[in-house]
Amino acid sequence: MKTPLYALSAADLLSNYRQRELSPVEVMQSVLDRIEHWEPGIRAMYVVHAEQALAAARSAEARWLAGTPNGPLDGVPVTLKENIATRGTPVPLGSAATVLAPAPADAPAAARLLEAGAIVVGKTTMPDFGFLGAAPSSFHPLTRNPWKLDRNTGGSSSGAGAAAAAGYGPLHLGTDIGGSVRIPASFCGVFGLKPSHGRVPVHPPAAARVIGPLTRTVADAALAMQAISRPDARDYMSLPPQDIAWQQLERDIRGLRIGLWLDPSGDWQVDAEVRAAVLAAAHLFEQGGAVVEPVRDWTTMDMRIGMAHFFTMRCRVDLAGMPPERASLAAGYIRKAAEFAGTLTPEQTFQAFTRMQQLREATVAATQPYDFVISPVSPVLPFAADAINSGGDLPLKDSHFTAVFNHSEQPAASIPCGMSRDGLPIGLQISGRRFDDLGVLQLAHWFERASEPQRQWPEPH
Known part of the structure; x- marks a missing residue:
């Protein structure tokens, strides 16, 4: 069966152009x-730029016919998460509390893609201020999972994950501060990369915040990284420009030492189907010649509570800067977090920051003996579409395996590793040492090729 044009990879599109x-x-x-x-x-x-995208495609067509493409991604469709600014388009940050005004300039990643010739089809959705690993937003209609419409996409790059799974072109960019690229990639059955902090320039930059691609193939993510990792002076926290051979994805995994992080230290367990899929992935790496060893959970509840307190204080600061009538329009989960943060003392807020630093130190120390560490992305399967988490008394459970690598600044990816009995995707997280973004892509590429082929992609009902 011939692959539809919308489903072709960026690499295939460029070859055909x-x-x-x-x-x-x-x-x-x-x-x-x-x-x-x-x-x-x-x-x-959030918005579709149909007329502008078609006009840009006509220009790209003329350039390809003349043999003068504008860049390495000329004519390739992309979507951007709505908090990645594009000049002239308002940035609501997923919240009805935001005052809408046209963005004055393209964000660094958007500018690099446009310079490479990519065409922005439109902007994708997110929950309020990117605060959730789930889809609900006070501004956007509820985004749903293409595999099962009553299931969540994960968040906060909710629309990006859904768009990649649904076939809205080959390249999609999201942002990640605690799992916001990897969780939607896992729930929607696509590949997602959270690069090392600073690898992709961000504006405004912040601790733990990164931008990364969501794609159907590892090779397409590498193509995106080649463009968006180029420098931008606006990000004063970015890494020095580095000439990385992003397209060199082949790697022999024999002898690699891989840590398997599977069992949390708390009184809860990873869902049985998720656990089985990750163990099967570990076995596949062993068959390929890697040495896989169990890794004990290095995190503590104090570290995780510190992280939660720090980000609830961010909600309080965000809302405090708004007139009360606007702040009241934010989602209930934001207002509840801000209200809780008001009970924290200055000393507790500083202690929260200190505990995040402890989490960073512990993560680097625990993973340093290994070339890579594999784990679940999410410990649960996609939950109800309108839910803000997987429920219960453990709200920190959903980002248990992902948020640590934001604070340690290490690269980490989600790659599909199985499907549940009910047809819901399961993602495997592959994390590497700090700055080894290419290594994570290479190991993911090996796993992609060694795994069973992806089942047929979902279709509109």
Whole structure:
């Protein structure tokens, strides 16, 4: 069966453009048609720039026909999470409390993609201020999982995960401060990379905040990284520019030492189907010649509570800067977090920051003996679409395996490693040593090729 144009990888599109076998215009029309068919069900898009995207595709077509492409991604459709600013488009940050005003400039990652010739199809959804590993937002309609519409996409790059799974073109960018690229990638059955902190320039920069790609293939994520990792002076926390061979994904894994982090230190367990899929992935690495060893959970509840307190204080500061009538429009989970933060003393707030530093130190120390560490992305399967977490008395459980690598600044990815009995995706997290973004991509590429082929992608109902 011939692959539809909207489902072609970025690598395949570029090859076809180069050989003049496909036009960026017909590809863009296919993507826009796909969005039209899927959006009533999944609501992944905040805004679709249909006319501008088609006009840009016509320009790209002319350049390819003349043999003068504008850059390494000329004519490739992309979507951006709505908090990655594009000039002229308001940035609501997922919240009805935000005053809408056109963004004055493109964010660094958006600028780099445009310079590379990529075409921004539109912007994808997110929950209020990116605070959740789930989809509900006070501004956007509820985004739903293409695999099962009554299931959550994860968050906060909710729309990006859904768009990648639904086939809204090959490249999608999200942001991640505690798992916000990897959790949607896991729940939606796509690949997602959280790069090392500072690898991709961000504006405004902040501790733990990164931008990364969500794609259907590891090779497409590498293509995106080649563009978005280029420097931008606005990010004063970014890493020095580095000439990384992003396309060199082949790697022999024999002899690699891989840690398997599977059992949390608390009084809860990873869901049985998630656990089985991760153990099967570990066995596959062993069959490939890697040495896989169990890793004990190095985190403590004090560290995690410190992280939670720090980010609830961020909610309080965000709302305090607004007129009360606007702050009241924020989602209930934001207002509840801000109210709780008001009970913390200055000493407790500083202690929260200190505990996050302890989490960072412990994560680097525990993972340093290994070339890579594998784990679940989420300890649970995708939960109800309108829920803000997986429920119960353990709200920190959902980001248990992901948030640590934001604070340690290490690269980490989510790659599909199985499906539940009910047809819900399960993601495997692969984390590497700090700055070894290429190594994480290489190990993910090996796993992608060694695994069973992805089942047929979901279709609109």
